[in-house]
Amino acid sequence: MKTAIYLDYNATTPVDKGVLDAMLPYFSEKFGNASSRTHSFGWIAEDAVKIARQQVADLINCLEQEVVFTSGSTEGINLAIKGVWENYQSKGKHIITVKTEHKAVLDTCKALEKKGATITYLNVDREGVIDLQELKNALTPQTILVAIMYANNETGVIQPIKEIANVVHTNNSMLFCDATQVVGKINIDVEDEHIDIMCLSAHKFYGPKGIGALYIRRKDPRVTLFPQIDGGGHERGLRSGTLNVTGIVGLGKACEIAKLDMWDDSARISKLRTRLEQLLCELPNTFINGSTKNRLFNTTNICFQGKRSETMIKKIPNIAVAMGSACTSAVAEPSHVLKAMGLSDEDSYCSIRFSLGKYTTEAEIKEVIEKIKAVANI
Ligand code: PLP
Numbered sequence: 111m112k113t114a115i116y117l118d119y120n121a122t123t124p125v126d127k128g129v130l131d132a133m134l135p136y137f138s139e140k141f142g143n144a145s146s147r148t149h150s151f152g153w154i155a156e157d158a159v160k161i162a163r164q165q166v167a168d169l170i171n172c173l174e175q176e177v178v179f180t181s182g183s184t185e186g187i188n189l190a191i192k193g194v195w196e197n198y199q200s201k202g203k204h205i206i207t208v209k210t211e212h213k214a215v216l217d218t219c220k221a222l223e224k225k226g227a228t229i230t231y232l233n234v235d236r237e238g239v240i241d242l243q244e245l246k247n248a249l250t251p252q253t254i255l256v257a258i259m260y261a262n263n264e265t266g267v268i269q270p271i272k273e274i275a276n277v278v279h280t281n282n283s284m285l286f287c288d289a290t291q292v293v294g295k296i297n298i299d300v301e302d303e304h305i306d307i308m309c310l311s312a313h314k315f316y317g318p319k320g321i322g323a324l325y326i327r328r329k330d331p332r333v334t335l336f337p338q339i340d341g342g343g344h345e346r347g348l349r350s351g352t353l354n355v356t357g358i359v360g361l362g363k364a365c366e367i368a369k370l371d372m373w374d375d376s377a378r379i380s381k382l383r384t385r386l387e388q389l390l391c392e393l394p395n396t397f398i399n400g401s402t403k404n405r406l407f408n409t410t411n412i413c414f415q416g417k418r419s420e421t422m423i424k425k426i427p428n429i430a431v432a433m434g435s436a437c438t439s440a441v442a443e444p445s446h447v448l449k450a451m452g453l454s455d456e457d458s459y460c461s462i463r464f465s466l467g468k469y470t471t472e473a474e475i476k477e478v479i480e481k482i483k484a485v486a487n488i
Contacts, residue, residue, distance in 0.1 A: 114428045115474045119467030120263050120291060120409060121432060125360065126316035132363040133318065136356040144353045145344065155355045162362025166323050169365040170308070171299040175328060178345045179358055182322040183290040184214040185338075186309030187257075189324055189349065190286045191218045193335025194255045194307070195227060198284075202252025206283075208232045208240055208269075209450035211259050215288055216446075219257070228252075237401035238267035238451050242277055249281040259288040260298070260308075264432075264447045264463055265400035266291070266409025275304040284333060290314055290322075294368035295406060296376065300325055306333050312357065316468070317364030321357030375468045380407035382475045383466050387412060389479045393486050399448055399461055413453070413461045414486050422462070425485045429478055432463040 116124075125133075136158060144159045146152025163174040180186045191205070207219055209231045219229045230248045232240050240258065249256075256278045261268045271287060278285045286307040289298055293308075294315025300308060311322035326348070327333045341350025387398055387410040395415035414422065419433045420442065433442070444458035453461070464478075 114430055115478060116430045117464045117466055117470065117474075117478065118430045118432050119470075120266075120314070120463065120465035122313045122319065123316045123467055124469065125318055126364060126367055128367055129317055129360045129363045133356050133360040136359050140355075142355075144355050145342065155353075158355060158359050159353055162358045162365075165362035165365040166310075169298075169369050170293065170310070170325060171301050172325050173328060175346075176325055178324045178326060178348045179353060179361075180309070180322045180324050180349060181320050181354070182313070183212075183288065183309045183311040185349075186311075186322055186324040187212075187214045187288060188218055189335060189338050190307045190309060190326075191215070191255065191257055192222065192338055193348075194284060194286070194333075195222050195225075196336035197334050198254040202250070202254050204228045204230070204250055204252040205255045205257065206230045206232060206245065206248050206253060207257040208234060208259070210234050210238060210262055210264075210267075210447045211257065212263060212288060212290070215257055215259070232258075234450050236452050237403075238262060238265050238399075238447070239401055239404070240269060240274070242270070242273055245274065245277055249277070249283060251281075253281060253283045255284050255286055257286045257288070259290075260292040261289075261406050262400070262447060263291050264445055265411045265451075266406035266465075267400040268292075268404040268406065270404075271305065272303045279304065284331070291406060291409075294364065295372065295408065297372065300327070306331065307335075312361040312364050315364055315368050318357050318360040321354055321361045323361065371468070376407045379466050379468065379470065382470055382472065383408060383410055383464075386410060386464060386466075386475050386479060390482055393483060396486070399453065400451065408466045409463065411448075411461055411463045413457050415457060415460055417460050417486050419460055419462045422482070422485045426481050429481060432465070433461070 140154050142151030142155035144155040163177050166177045167174045275285050284306040287305045289308050290311045293310035306327045308325040313319040337348050339350045344350050399411040444455040448458040
């Protein structure tokens with residue numbers, strides 16, 4: 111049987127062989143607890159964690175002391191937003207975010223609204239980009255945090271983070287950036303872009319699932335977060351719990367590989383993505399959702415007007431793509447991202463996200479174009 115074609119790399123990625131090889135010894139012979147200070151098993155694990163922390167820091171240009179390991183971005187987002195909320199309430203209770211954020215951000219903000227936070231949800235334009243003037247107008251002396259994602263998981267649209275950081279800092283507020291879809295794909299420099307807090311997740315860039323990191327700025331300003339998990343005081347008291355050494359080693363290796371391969375991968379993948387969307391957009395009433403100017407090189411979200419994506423996807427079971435709607439209940443709901451960009455519910459139901467990765471081949475893209483065109487023409 112022919113194996114399926116995977117074009118859902120924004121959902122998750124396979125573990126790179128080099129990452130797997132780096133991890134394997136830490137399941138068995140090097141199984142020590144990184145907090146065991148009295149023997150070599152612990153020291154070996156601790157050394158591995160130290161190397162991985164540096165590998166993460168090297169990828170995003172920060173200090174190793176600014177990296178806290180988490181179980182992934184959902185946890186990082188919770189620690190960042192709730193951690194700021196609990197520590198900075200004497201300054202204010204206002205947080206700003208965007209309507210197109212990931213549910214992990216939106217639901218965390220909703221939870222804080224119940225505790226007395228005032229949340230402003232910024233709009234995006236038809237391209238999926240925020241308006242800097244709207245952000246400026248929303249900031250108040252009580253704004254403690256602005257939470258804006260680097261690039262959107264559904265459309266790949268990139269926000270102008272450096273300009274956003276300038277505006278936010280002029281107001282003496284902090285910027286938290288969900289960079290889950292970006293780290294490992296394009297170069298991020300937290301110093302240059304002046305991001306204060308940023309989350310990343312290994313499984314989005316060929317590392318294992320269940321491990322990620324939160325970058326927390328130490329200087330200019332020094333950010334302090336209120337911990338969300340109490341326990342043994344691991345990760346300088348910010349995230350208690352025995353360290354997932356195997357996962358951490360995998361995350362570190364994934365960062366090292368991404369730093370080396372990122373440019374070559376992006377050039378190759380973006381060519382395939384362009385071919386895919388150009389040929390698919392030859393179909394009548396077919397268009398790309400979101401900005402094509404500032405977008406992740408691997409992602410395209412296409413609306414096939416009048417053709418329900420659910421029906422199309424069912425006809426091509428060997429092609430793994432994502433719908434522009436979410437099955438959060440028995441009935442699929444239109445995507446909150448596409449809706450915020452002004453798409454009708456019907457157009458959202460007719461949209462498909464294709465996300466390519468480093469194992470995507472030319473032959474696969476050719477086959478996907480043929481099959482999608484065939485089902486769209488029925
Ligand atoms: N933020 C974005 C933009 C994402 O794409 C995802 C994963 O889908 C998350 C957060 C959650 O990440 P994790 O799976 O590491 O919890």
